[in-house]
Amino acid sequence: MLFSTYSMALAVFVSMSQPSVSPLPSSRPSQAPRDEAHQRGLHQVDATIVSLQRPSPHTLRVGMHLGDAGDDPVWDQANVAFRVYPDLQAPTVSRVYTVRSFEPQARRAEFDVLMHGGDSPMMRWAAQAGIGQQVRLTGPRVNIVLPGSQGRPVAIFCDDSGLPALYSILQRWPAGMTGLGWIASDDVHGLAELPPVPGLQLQRLPLQGPGRDLLLQQARQLVAPERYVIWGAGERDEMRALRKYFQAEQGLDKADVAIAGYWKRGASNTDIDAERQSAYQKFTAAGGQLADWDDLGIAL
Numbered sequence: 001m002l003f004s005t006y007s008m009a010l011a012v013f014v015s016m017s018q019p020s021v022s023p024l025p026s027s028r029p030s031q032a033p034r035d036e037a038h039q040r041g042l043h044q045v046d047a048t049i050v051s052l053q054r055p056s057p058h059t060l061r062v063g064m065h066l067g068d069a070g071d072d073p074v075w076d077q078a079n080v081a082f083r084v085y086p087d088l089q090a091p092t093v094s095r096v097y098t099v100r101s102f103e104p105q106a107r108r109a110e111f112d113v114l115m116h117g118g119d120s121p122m123m124r125w126a127a128q129a130g131i132g133q134q135v136r137l138t139g140p141r142v143n144i145v146l147p148g149s150q151g152r153p154v155a156i157f158c159d160d161s162g163l164p165a166l167y168s169i170l171q172r173w174p175a176g177m178t179g180l181g182w183i184a185s186d187d188v189h190g191l192a193e194l195p196p197v198p199g200l201q202l203q204r205l206p207l208q209g210p211g212r213d214l215l216l217q218q219a220r221q222l223v224a225p226e227r228y229v230i231w232g233a234g235e236r237d238e239m240r241a242l243r244k245y246f247q248a249e250q251g252l253d254k255a256d257v258a259i260a261g262y263w264k265r266g267a268s269n270t271d272i273d274a275e276r277q278s279a280y281q282k283f284t285a286a287g288g289q290l291a292d293w294d295d296l297g298i299a300l
Contacts, residue, residue, distance in 0.1 A: 042141065043069040046134045050108065056189040060113040060126050061100070064135060070107025074140045075099060078172045079165045082111075082139025086125035093121045099140065100164040101171070112164050144258040145169065147229040149177060155228040156181025156202070157215040157242055161262040162233030163190050169231075170195045184214045184234065212265075216241050229256045236261030240296050261296055 051063030066075065074080060080099040087093055097111040113126050129135075146154055146169060156179060158166050163183070178199035183191055186207045194202065205214045216238055222228070225246060232242050239261040246252045 041074075042138045043072065045069040045137050045139070047109075047137055049129060049131055049133045049135060051110075052129060052131060055112075055193065056187055058115045058117075058187070059190065060115055060129070061110060062113060062129065062135075063108060063110045066107045066109055068107075070104070070109070072140060073104075074142060075102050075109060076104050077140075077142050078145050078169045079143045080140045080168070081143045082109075082137050082141070084122070084125075085136040085138075086121045088136055090121070095122050098143065098164040098168065100167050114160060144231070144233065144260045146177075146231055147256050147258050149229050152227060152229050153177075154179035154181075154200075155219075155222055155225070155230050157219060157230070157232040157234065157259075158182070159184040159215065159234035160187055160190065161235075162260075163187075163194070165233050167194055170197050170200075173197045173200070179228070182215060182218045213238050213241065216245065219245055225250045226252060230259065232259040233262055236264040236296070236300065243296060259296065264300060 045066055047064040047066050047069075049062060050065050051061075053061040053063075055061055080102075081096050082099065083094045083096050085091060085094050097113070099109050100112055101110045102108070113122060115123065115126060117123070125135075143165065154177065156166065158181065163185070166183075173195075176199075180201045180203075182203050182205050184205045184207060185191060188204070191202070191204050205218065207214070215232070215234060219225075219242055230242075230246050230252065232239055239259050243257055243259045246257050247254060
């Protein structure tokens, strides 16, 4: 459901596709949370690659056939995540991606891999991926969706890593909803691919030039933020700052702010997964429940 309330429990699943910057090398094993509550409802799938495209120089678009698991209606919802295991000889290494588009009749899902040029498990996988090969994955799980708006417009803050999620949300945009948004990206092609939505104005923020936190800077310029609901996806530290700004400084209700951190500047997703797993184990050992887990609330 597009208007379902964002559950922080879903953020455990998120260490999304690598950004278009090279991460630091890591030899640490990556281990996603895999307790019974977290695995409930997920399928293990050996999907078959049926298409490989390069819509832009730094994007590999992978189409895959899901077999019988593709009959699960969750695949056809907005912003669905799944976990990819790029090397079956190293089963603790995994990455989470977003279903960009899904064809129910064909049981076919499509996702984008950002080719950042570094040496990582997914970059090695992408370099040798071919039509007909199988890829192991677990999923699907709905990630953050638009908060219930009650007639209010939405303000969107997104970088390259969030474009597939935004694409899937725009494909299912509710009639009559309006808003505005900013995409921090140098990928003109990626922005041009987004489905046009009446009443939604999106603007690209070029990454070139000094300074970071372009989305946070734009958020601070939003006039009357209390009039909006918020959706954001991007670099983890900036997304944490965005959430703090809208909730702690501007007083927006938790249910009106749906924000996720998909990557962390200067860190590999292997390290992020390892630290997330350690924090999650401590959380559950202290009696915490998955439904109360706040991924952005922990320092990684």
